[in-house]
Amino acid sequence: MEIIHLVFTRNAKAKYNSLVETTNQLATEQVKIGYNVTLWQLGSKAVDIFKNKAYKTKYFSTNLFMWNTVHKMLNDIDEIKKNTIVHIHGGIIPIYYPIIFHLNKRNISFILSPHGRYNSYALEHSSFLKRKHFDNFDANIIQWAKAIHFRSEFERTQLISYCQFDLQKSYIVPIGLINNNIDIAPKIMKHDEIIYCYYGELNISEMGIDILLHAFAKFKKQQSNNAILWIMGNGSDRNAILKLIKKLSLHKYVFLKPAVFGALKFEQLSKIDIMVRPSRLDYAPTVVLESAAMSIPSIVSENTYLVDLIKNANAGYTLTKNTSDELMKVFIESMAEIETVHWNRKKLNARQMIVDSCSWNKIAREHVEVYKGLV
16 A cells, blocks of 8 residues: 655745644654655645655645646546555645546545644635635535544534535544654743743634633632733734733733744743643644643643543643633633642643654554555
8 A cells, every 4th residue: 555645835934834744744654654655745835844754755836837737746646556545635725626536536545634724713714715615626525535534523523514424434533743752851840820821823813812811811800819821922913912911901910922942942831830722723733732741731722623632631621612701710720720639630641641642653553544444
């Protein structure tokens, strides 16, 4: 059995692209366990992370006349050997449709991993053309796929509310920890304050930062405590967040910090007690896994697609409703537990969750088992 991964890279200059990182990790690990893997990249520029890897690569430039690119890919599809699985990453990508149409016509088995691109918030707030593209094209792709991979039950439920498909062909495998970095030093730094932290893009609506700030304001008014909130990240909504902090009179308790990377990032994370991620749309909640590897529990919304993982492992807190009132209640609950044995258990469980469920070797093998049933 041979494996082809297909990924479209919208912005090759981005510092972090969840599709790129995930596809690279999966392809790398499948080579390690003995499979012949080729990665097909569609994009305006070849991505550096795909260069000099153990897997083979093919790059198809979208800077050329689009039909020439598609025609070349269709010819390459005609050369695909029998017993080859094509694993397609992403969704609502116009250039995918003629390629997948040809795969289906040739009866070549393919798996679809949407990676959260069919998120209900994204679909409801997308343009008319994007929504019509989903209705006219992605709906067909979903039906043609021999299997559909989801990160969580919630992601599967979201899609089936927009497009009916055979649930028997779907399966769930969670996201993995990038670079399998489970040897991050655990949290050891102690502070007088309890530090809650949001780390990520400063996008108020998509990342639920408005929910976070309103919940924290209610939390501070509800009870006297020594909790503070760090918001760490970069993005266009920085000034709007500062205004909201001032409006809610949180300037003594909420601190807005720039994003940091590498060793400095983990040094900062080692100071926090709880990671908070009340996202409405979240393609890359990897900092939650990085925090868990450091024995730091998290509070997450269902749109991170990590609720099942964290709930089953008792490795943090999950929001049944992504509202400020619900998050305030979880702040109070976590604050009450933080000096108890339950808290220490959550910290240990967070790290064990990464070891048990977020290893790319385990994830690669689970995908391969699905592939084997399709060839």
